[in-house]
Amino acid sequence: MQSVFNRAKFANVRDELTRDFYELDKNISITACPTLVHIANNFKVEAKTVSGKKVLHSSHVDLEPTSTTPQIKQIIEAAGFNYSFTENIETKKYPLKKILKMYQDSDYVVTTRLHGAIIAYAFKRPYIAISFDPKVAAFNKLYGGGVCIADVGQLSAALASDQFKAKSNYEAELTRVRDFGKKISQSMGL
DSSP states (O other): OHHHHHHOSOOEESSHHHHHHTTOOTTSEEOSOTHHHHHHHHSOOOOOSSOOOEEEEEOOTTTSOTTHHHHHHHHHHHTTOEEEEEOOOOOSSSOHHHHHHHHHHOSEEEESSHHHHHHHHHTTOOEEEEOSSHHHHHHHHHHBSEEEESSGGGHHHHHHSSTTSOOBOHHHHHHHHHHHHHHHHHHTTO
């Protein structure tokens, strides 16, 4: 992978964890994710002005232990929220636009997926990330917009707290991602 980055005219990674894993230059471009631009260009993005009760559970089927999925649902419903679920995997029944609309329609997101946190962030939805993957914690640490907990046992307390309704620098990050794309387009004469 190092050789690919060495030959690239432009390179961008999502976080310091990725940069350090690939032993990249400390000055490499770091921005949230192109997902922000896709969502901003194709959906109405605005923070909810009224606290609602819709919680979307975005599950990483390969990392989230099977036994925790019903436990997460039970905790969310016991806290008084309406539960919905996505695996964040595009299928004929659930094309990408339908999955993204689930995020847009939700008030909050509970996720075990990195892209669950990224998409929640892109829609300005507060999220609770249950980190079974260090990339989820790295995203949360760098960009905010929610909280990261270490295990399902902390979910009830996190839902009861307003801490997960953390502010983010969404507008600044969206601009940074767009600026990186413009730089590439300009270099290609587009």
